Amino acid sequence: MNAQFMGYRRPDGRVGVRNFVAVLSAMDNTNPTTENIARTVCGTVPLCTPFGRTQIGHDFEMTLKTLAGIGRHPNIAAVLVLSLSLESANRLADMIRPSGKPVEVLGLQECGGTTGLLAEGIKAAARLVLDASELNREPCAFSDLIIAVECGGSDTTSGIASNPATGMFADRFIDEGGTIILSEPAEFMGAEHLLAARAVNDPDRRRIMAMVKWFEDEAKRAGVDMRGINPTPDNINGGLSTLEEKSLGAIVKGGTRPVVETIEYADPPTQKGLVIMNTPSAACESMTGLVGGGAQIIIFSTGRGNSIGAPVAPTLKVTGNPNTAQRMPENIDLDLSDIITQRTPLGKAADRIWQNLLKVASGKVTCCEVLHEQQLSVSRFGPSV
């Protein structure tokens, strides 16, 4: 194997670029104690969800699937699952255990309430972190990585500079054996024919068109003009006039390679190459699905500026807008605005993305990580009852 970065090889064979211990709340009720445990125990990340109680059917299955996918994620060395009762904690933990990593469970009722759960949780999390700290990075290959490409706070520079540079990186990364996930099909609208034409088979071609149609039908059913919602007011101030224009600029971040697979929210890719995941356009919901599907790193292209990152997966922020790079430098990992100011070739910008990505894969932290800009937000697919 040609060693390309240093990662953590997990029992299930996947590779992590981080070595967190997750304190995972199975439902809203145990979020406060989850936060308090994570605040106390160095090396942990709190994973809190605003729902989880009385969800039914497909909606509940999607929440469980996503939280379990994040629990199994290779950037996590071990998991402490909290819930109101041991039964609901174990329902989620049992879906994480097949990954082979240490998983512990605690129920608030069984621990004697908040202070009991807090004390037991701190003890358990501390033990897990001490053990995880003995794991070492080892040489890994690009084919071990799933990288998701995302954009947010887009403007016209996104479609001219940061997205095409990201797309050129995506092509090269796929050519080296890696996997890229492109998501947010509502933002393919007006450009979906270009992606569908690149699908390697007819079912995936039809699926791409159907994903976009579903979102378009939902927008029509709401009886509104999408403008002001998507494109958003900041997109419009940045020069984007219609969703079609935004979409045509957005899809280029996925590069030009064939679409080898289409997957649903939080499903893991089974193919190497360019994969499309069906997620909503809101960045936090989309990134939560991408992480649930196992993406280890996210490249996040922004125009007007956007701060938020994925939970668990380092999120590398790139911009091609010189004003944004200057105005909010602490949120931008990579300033690609010389594509616009000096007409730097996209290939050179893609080289810089590659170099930065390698550093992040081997341990360099991103702006989102250092500023705690991480938000878990599982999409809802129906009401709680």
Add this chain to the structure above:
Amino acid sequence: MENAMVMNPKDNVAVCLAKMNAGETIGVEMDGKAVGVALKDAIPFGHKFALRPIGKGQNVIKYGEVIGVASSAIEQGRHVHIHNIESIRARGDKQ
């Protein structure tokens, strides 16, 4: 260096990469040639202007693809944005 970018030779709009005033001429490369377009409006950084006259109801083309239709006639050099073009897709307001 040109202050505007044309994404595809089929396009009837270009992206302005500087803050321009009405009455100024902006340099743009079209079909491999540098040409000047006289701007009839102020154009903010990152916004579009018309390379050619676009009639009401005609397609607005960027990246070689349709990004919307002109909701009123647009002269060459005019600012092209939400005041004079609209989306074709997901128009729940027109159901």
